Amino acid sequence: MPRRSFVDYLLGTSLGMVVAAIFYPILRFLVPPRIAESSELNVVAAKTAELKPNSGKVFPFGTEPAIVIQTPGGEIRAFSAVCTHLACTVQYRDDLQQIWCACHDGHYDLYGKNIGGPPPQPLTKLTANIRGDEIIVSKG
Amino acid sequence: MTGKLLTTSLGAISALALFAATGRAQPAPAAAAKVDQCVACHSELEGRLGDPVKALQQKNDVHGQHGFSCANCHGGDPSQGSGKAAMDPAKGFVAVPKRQDIPRLCGKCHSDPAFMKQFDPAERTDQESEYSTSVHGKRLKQGDQKVAVCTSCHGFHGVKAVKNSTAPVYALHVAETCGSCHANVGYMQPYGIPTDQLAKWQSSVHGEAMLKKQDLSAPTCNDCHGNHGATPPSVASVANVCGTCHVRQAELFQKSPHAKPFQALGNGACVQCHSNHEIHHPSDEMLGVGKQSVCVECHFEGTSSFKAAAAMSGQISDLAAQIRRAGEILQEASNDGMEVSRPQFDLREAGNKLINARVVVHSFAPGQVEAAVKPGLEVAGKAHQAGLVALSDFQFRRKGLAVSLLFIAIAVAAIFLKLRQIERRQSSA
Amino acid sequence: MKTLAWLEERLGLEPVLKLVEKKTVPIHRHSIWYYLGGMTLFLFVTQAVTGILLLLYYRPSSDGAYESVQFIMGQVSFGWLVRSIHSWSANLMIGTLFIHMFSVFLTKAYRPPRELTWISGAVLLFLALTFGFSGYLLPWNKVSFFATRVGTQIAGVVPGIGTFLLRFLRGGDDVSGATLTRFYGFHVAILPAITALFLGVHVWLVQKQGMSLPPGEDESQVKTMKFVPNFLLRDAMGWLLALGLLAALSALFPWELGQKADPFASAPAGIKPEWYFLFLFQTLKYIPAKVAFIDGDVLGVLIMGAGAALWVFVPFLDRQAARGEKSPVFTAIGWVLIVYIVGMTLVGYFT
Numbered sequence: 001m002p003r004r005s006f007v008d009y010l011l012g013t014s015l016g017m018v019v020a021a022i023f024y025p026i027l028r029f030l031v032p033p034r035i036a037e038s039s040e041l042n043v044v045a046a047k048t049a050e051l052k053p054n055s056g057k058v059f060p061f062g063t064e065p066a067i068v069i070q071t072p073g074g075e076i077r078a079f080s081a082v083c084t085h086l087a088c089t090v091q092y093r094d095d096l097q098q099i100w101c102a103c104h105d106g107h108y109d110l111y112g113k114n115i116g117g118p119p120p121q122p123l124t125k126l127t128a129n130i131r132g133d134e135i136i137v138s139k140g
Numbered sequence: 141m142t143g144k145l146l147t148t149s150l151g152a153i154s155a156l157a158l159f160a161a162t163g164r165a166q167p168a169p170a171a172a173a174k175v176d177q178c179v180a181c182h183s184e185l186e187g188r189l190g191d192p193v194k195a196l197q198q199k200n201d202v203h204g205q206h207g208f209s210c211a212n213c214h215g216g217d218p219s220q221g222s223g224k225a226a227m228d229p230a231k232g233f234v235a236v237p238k239r240q241d242i243p244r245l246c247g248k249c250h251s252d253p254a255f256m257k258q259f260d261p262a263e264r265t266d267q268e269s270e271y272s273t274s275v276h277g278k279r280l281k282q283g284d285q286k287v288a289v290c291t292s293c294h295g296f297h298g299v300k301a302v303k304n305s306t307a308p309v310y311a312l313h314v315a316e317t318c319g320s321c322h323a324n325v326g327y328m329q330p331y332g333i334p335t336d337q338l339a340k341w342q343s344s345v346h347g348e349a350m351l352k353k354q355d356l357s358a359p360t361c362n363d364c365h366g367n368h369g370a371t372p373p374s375v376a377s378v379a380n381v382c383g384t385c386h387v388r389q390a391e392l393f394q395k396s397p398h399a400k401p402f403q404a405l406g407n408g409a410c411v412q413c414h415s416n417h418e419i420h421h422p423s424d425e426m427l428g429v430g431k432q433s434v435c436v437e438c439h440f441e442g443t444s445s446f447k448a449a450a451a452m453s454g455q456i457s458d459l460a461a462q463i464r465r466a467g468e469i470l471q472e473a474s475n476d477g478m479e480v481s482r483p484q485f486d487l488r489e490a491g492n493k494l495i496n497a498r499v500v501v502h503s504f505a506p507g508q509v510e511a512a513v514k515p516g517l518e519v520a521g522k523a524h525q526a527g528l529v530a531l532s533d534f535q536f537r538r539k540g541l542a543v544s545l546l547f548i549a550i551a552v553a554a555i556f557l558k559l560r561q562i563e564r565r566q567s568s569a
Numbered sequence: 570m571k572t573l574a575w576l577e578e579r580l581g582l583e584p585v586l587k588l589v590e591k592k593t594v595p596i597h598r599h600s601i602w603y604y605l606g607g608m609t610l611f612l613f614v615t616q617a618v619t620g621i622l623l624l625l626y627y628r629p630s631s632d633g634a635y636e637s638v639q640f641i642m643g644q645v646s647f648g649w650l651v652r653s654i655h656s657w658s659a660n661l662m663i664g665t666l667f668i669h670m671f672s673v674f675l676t677k678a679y680r681p682p683r684e685l686t687w688i689s690g691a692v693l694l695f696l697a698l699t700f701g702f703s704g705y706l707l708p709w710n711k712v713s714f715f716a717t718r719v720g721t722q723i724a725g726v727v728p729g730i731g732t733f734l735l736r737f738l739r740g741g742d743d744v745s746g747a748t749l750t751r752f753y754g755f756h757v758a759i760l761p762a763i764t765a766l767f768l769g770v771h772v773w774l775v776q777k778q779g780m781s782l783p784p785g786e787d788e789s790q791v792k793t794m795k796f797v798p799n800f801l802l803r804d805a806m807g808w809l810l811a812l813g814l815l816a817a818l819s820a821l822f823p824w825e826l827g828q829k830a831d832p833f834a835s836a837p838a839g840i841k842p843e844w845y846f847l848f849l850f851q852t853l854k855y856i857p858a859k860v861a862f863i864d865g866d867v868l869g870v871l872i873m874g875a876g877a878a879l880w881v882f883v884p885f886l887d888r889q890a891a892r893g894e895k896s897p898v899f900t901a902i903g904w905v906l907i908v909y910i911v912g913m914t915l916v917g918y919f920t
Contacts, residue, residue, distance in 0.1 A: 477649075477821075477822065477823030477825070478649075478823075479639065479642040479643030479649065479826065480643075481639060481643070481826070482643065537649075537650075537820045538820060538821075540820070541816055541817060541820040541821070544813070544816050545813050545816065545817065548809050548810070548812060548813040548816075549813075551809055552806050552809050552810060555802050555805055555806050555809070556806065558802065559798075559799065559802050559803065562798060562799065562802075563799065566795075566799075
């Protein structure tokens, strides 16, 4: 009977569409996105070539800015770039060989310790490692 | 009559004795094996005569802590049990030191580096000499009995260390302490200077930072005026004073076209636009040619400087507006449930650039301001774009939902029809 | 079908096929509640599927968990959908579970011979709540961090084993990355294994014993429908509607990410557990701090423990229902509990 096959046809097609509507997102989900997760575990802060001695670079580290520096002596160190006074972003001063906050003249030494101006606390230290030609910064 | 004569002569003799005793009459603080008779008697007394002892014996009295006692300042002989012998002017006793003598009395110890470094090697010992350069010190020399001396701010019995948070000279309390005279209209009447500084400072951004946010690095009276050498900064040095914290603004200002003219006109640099005590958080409206602008106080329409002011104001407002726009759209996307925490973080950088641009305004050079604003505009633009993408993604989700719900509705209807068909067959069978 | 015959030869599928053909479901004024068990099962399967998908991107450490969920919500294709369905379905499942449990209670379906079905169901309730509690921490945001701290604190109040229980749950003395890893282990391995066992027993028993008739219905007189296809097709309609509801909730009210947990920050004001624990939480709040010589918290925990034990052994306590008679006392208890739970949840939510 034609009506019976119509109902069956309808049932089959509609259930098929529902199944497709379930499997399409699942299959898309399984394929990882193009930009692999920028995990805050390891962020490429800079290339070793671009960070010269006595210079620094501010880069995004998760939800906050961070700064990686190369001391005049050649050591690579990384800190949170959030000034501990009123949360402005700090920068490297090659003339002072210090880390400096422009907002109220806060000074930090190259170990992140607050040595002048209003900042009440040192900058949070981060771990910097060199992998090949990249400087990787991670927490802790 | 006789009593008065007696007291006066006693006073005069003790003053002389005190001057004589201004030689190195250093007390030995650790001579505590003997009983201090001053303390022994006066601790039994009430009111004015007993309170000083109680104050001295407080845990936080810095003199009492280090073994100093009555005789170290008042002179006399603490080993004597009888009042007369103890409070002997011959032994240097002074009941109430004269106001003019107080700096020298305190300076007896506090200006002696060799002595002070026993207690704190880093302690400064130039307070007395600084004081003599201050307005207070100069007026005191001329005989003004109302000006502040050491005891006015530091107290006399019960002196707390500066770093003690309950001390009247602790950073948080300095303004109040200065204000106890300077805000007292009646007291200050003979001097003819304003008495509204305290109120103005309290309403200022610096006052708020210190009083509301407890930011000890905020400037209070002594940070701009000096504490022992208290003097208002001269017109020429205002920018230097503000520039001790606001370094960049001061540097830019000194190189700007305003520096020389302001000095020539005797305008106090920063104070001209920002005021001295009643410094409020600057707004973008202060810049430019609008009603609330400070520029139009001097610059008239049609001049190139007027145009420059308008240009700079336009650049700053433009960036602020772009940031606001991006922030709004991202907030809208976030309210829709879209994940935009990354673009919101990136927008922060634009905020930083805006703060920087507002500092660069102090160069009063539109070219520099434009250069400062440009990177901020780029970032804000990107964030705005991300917001648009998020919103369109949300629309995509809603459309996708509508489609899925349609499929589901059709499937449910199909099942319903199938059931009806089956059950018809079952009931007829 | 040839495949079916092939399988039948090897697996002995006859009892299954007989069930499919012969099983019936009674139709009466309370048969609407029969759908809730299957609905809960459907939602559980949804949890398992979306949970497994989330496993592919989630990182169970305190410095990666929040970021990985942020990544899923923002970057992964349809990640927002999978995660939001998982969170919404968890809540819906516990909701249908409670309704299923109370409908079973009020229709006295726990009476002989279905005592084991009830007991396995009570265990499943406990497992579902533990799934909810452990899963809640996994995004490692501020709210879940503090809710976990408060919840495990209450566990620590149990007399005797309290300290052990607290340290066992937290993986230490305080809530930390160790707690997260542990809860993850519970949530994706231990609980699923135990649940599979009890769920298997529960569902098998239902199939074996058939649907229970409420007291008062006459077995010989009652109308029935075939399980396959009639009941099952109706089940399917319900499941599809539930799927649509989940899709709508996920698209229109995506589950929020919150802010990353900060163990050194102070607790936000008015911290509350998820709604399904609210009635317990609110009850504890109303018990005075000290009752005679016992701590209010301890008393509360003991009362709840005792209540739970009584609930589990209800089939053995309700003698009247066991005899097939009306059991108004237990019906009344059921209604009182429903009103209490709903009431306390609303109070907890709005105050």
